[in-house]
Amino acid sequence: MATITSTTTLQDSDLTLEVFDIPSSRVVHGKAFPLGLHPKDGAVPGDINSAVRYLENIAKTGAFRSLLSQHGAILFRGLPIKNAQDFSKFVTAFQLPQPHREVGLAGKRTTVTTNIKTANEEPPDVKFYYHSEYGRSAYFPGVLFFFSEIVPEQGGQTPLLSSLELYDRLAADLPEFLKDLSEKGGNDSYGFEIKDGDSLEVQREKVETVLRDTLQAKAEWQPNGSLHVLQHLPAIRRIGSTGKPTFFNGFAGVYGRGRDNNALEPPYRGIDEKYHLPTTYGDGTAIPVEYQERLLEISDEIGFLTPWQPGDVALIDNYTVQHARTPWKGDRSLLVSLWDGHEKFVPL
Ligand SMILES: [Fe+2]
Structure with a gap:
């Protein structure tokens, strides 16, 4: 059973996630934005299935839900996530209520595997400005995962900002x-x-x-x-x-x-x-x-550019974080998974 030993360390019996510093991350309302989490002492789980079991135990304690509510975005690095199949297993570990069913028009996407899609297939030179996902609709996902499968030679760092x-x-x-x-x-x-x-x-x-x-x-x-x-x-x-x-x-x-x-x-x-x-x-x-x-x-002044490395996953609270897209050169693969979460809006 997973336990939380401190505010910055999440552990279970065989491995531990700890906070790492992300250069140029911001502090919003006293919290790192985004929060970086990676395996302690580089103790990377041998395969995705054991990583998922570990993450499931953490998720059951409500720790990820709490961290997401406090930080808005979490960057996971150093986990054995190599392709869409691994990513598909990874996202289920968080035990969110259900995959989000997209209604309306967000962009050109292709389903890769269960609950996983390409981020957007518009040409690499097209810039996207900051937006809440489906922020123009009454029906939107609560939680987004972005998986950096292939990092381009130049550009393509996903911009994030805190909507708070x-x-x-x-x-x-x-x-x-x-x-x-x-x-x-x-x-x-x-x-x-x-x-x-x-x-x-x-x-x-x-x-x-x-x-x-x-x-x-x-x-x-x-x-x-x-x-x-x-x-x-x-x-x-x-x-x-x-x-x-x-x-x-x-x-x-x-x-x-x-x-x-x-x-x-x-x-x-x-x-x-x-x-x-x-x-x-x-x-x-x-x-x-x-x-x-x-x-x-x-938006540009308060934005953070996600410095993608292969295998990185960003977990994003769509209620409190907007994202964008910078152009890039070279091969890039960014995959997404959209979920309904636990957050809700209340009257102003
Ligand atoms: Fe988007």
Whole structure:
């Protein structure tokens, strides 16, 4: 049976995880962000199955749940995780309530093995701005795992920031923006891509069912067969376990992508020939560009670039941490696993 011997050491009978320093990690609300954990004295478990048994025992004590709530992100290093199959075993060790069922459009992903997908298959030169995963939807995962299978020659360090720290910085630097967001919420629109296979009627029926039952969203079919979904959501939330306010949304991503594609003005059609409909306040008024620019600046100021090594896994609380993507050169494989966790939002 696993025991916790101190705040920084997790052990069971045959091996121990201990905290290690991650260069350029941050301190948020007195806690390392992210927390680094690796096997003590380099005592790496011989195979993934024994590592998983160890982690399961730790998970049963609630220690990971508690550490995740305190730190927001944990970087595991030095465990024998070599491929998607190992990663698939690793994620089950945490005994989270259930794998998250994705609804709506996050990006191009391919399922690799049980509960494991590619992170995103857009070209390596495309930058993603900070966002909460499915932060533009009413239905989102609570916990994310990223597994660094192949590290590219250059770039590709996953940026992470604490959404709690972002809230604090916005409260200090842009109080009007935060006030408007708290009072009005945000309107976000996004599209479902219609694919071949089912008849159009069947596709529409499936999408409408999901929208009605899962997302509680408004939707309009477009003449070209695509669908615009309008979702009115709060942009500031309160974390159930800690009572802290968090910046939970996808604003920066929508604005940054629109800006990069020269699509900030009507009709919002970008140089990538896609539409980049802007996020507005919940009452339909525009969010001033200067606020959005400052949001991107602050996000970069408080961001942390995950210095991936092969075999690393980052465990991320989607409620309190936003992630992004930096471009890279060379071969890279980053896999993800999305789960429903124990955290919840409570009224502000
Ligand atoms: Fe994402």
